[in-house]
Amino acid sequence: MNEVLYxxxxxxxxxxxxxxxxxxxxxxxxxxxxxxxxxxxxALKYIYSLIFFPFMSIDSLLYKRGRKANIKETNEFLKYCKPIIDGVIKKAYK
Structure with a gap:
């Protein structure tokens, strides 16, 4: 399959x-x-979001929600996901 579907x-x-x-x-x-x-x-998370989200970037919120990938996850990403993303990017710039 050479075409990205999702x-x-x-x-x-x-x-x-x-x-x-x-x-x-x-x-x-x-x-x-x-x-x-x-x-x-x-409810506390919601109140916190009402007060502090206007002063925070979405990048900082996502960083706090996630964690750094370990070596195995990074290698799997490079093997399986990166070619898909590269295909999407190539398609977008055609």
């Missing part, structure tokens, strides 16, 4: 608004389920 990048698809909305939806979900511990956790 490509996902968290860096491209995540926004601060989506993260805030997600926190809010989890507050409602866990409250309905009467899971008050998770409700409190996501």
């Amino acid at each position: 490509y996902y990048s968290e860096l491209d698809s995540v926004t601060k608004q989506k993260i805030k909305k997600n926190y809010y939806l989890y507050v409602k979900k866990y409250f309905k389920e009467e899971n008050y511990k998770q409700t409190l956790i996501f």
